[in-house]
Amino acid sequence: MWEFVLWGMLGGAANRGVNYLEAAARVKGGKPWRRPKGPGGGAYLAALVVHLFIAGVTAGAASTLVQGPTVWMIFGIGAVAPAAVKKAGQYALALAPSGDTGEDADELEVGEDDEK
Incomplete structure (x- = not known):
């Protein structure tokens, strides 16, 4: 499994090189x-360290799930993993509620809640 983690990290390094x-x-x-x-x-x-970590973990996990993984398949998974995690994070942030209540906190004055 460790050799596949290293191959995945090499794929992540290739991705980072293109970046x-x-x-x-x-x-x-x-x-x-x-x-x-x-x-x-x-x-x-x-x-760079985060991208290599993501690529290594993803490639290691994929190597345990796939029967007879090849080095090139794991290299490709490692190369794609950082970009896929980035895109998934963007989707998650877009779907998350913003927490905006509609009132601007900077416009509230001290003691304003006491009058209500």
């Missing part, structure tokens, strides 16, 4: 993690 190339093209020759056009090196490294 890097897209970001480098957007920044036009600069390093995408450098400020002011990027979040900084710490945030970029944290995102």
Whole structure:
């Protein structure tokens, strides 16, 4: 199973490499993690670690569910996993209630509730 986790992490690294190339093209020759056009090196490294973790866990779980998994299948699952989790998170946030009660909290004055 551990070899499949590593192959999944390699797929996640490939996904992250494509993300890097897209970001480098957007920044036009600069390093995408450098400020002011990027979040900084710490945030970029944290995102890399999280993507590799998601890819490894997903690939490890998939390798136990599939009978006779191949290395390329697990590599592909690891490459797709971070993007799929990101998309699922976006859907979950869109469906979650916003918690907005319709009143702007900044407009409420102290003691306003006492008058009601």
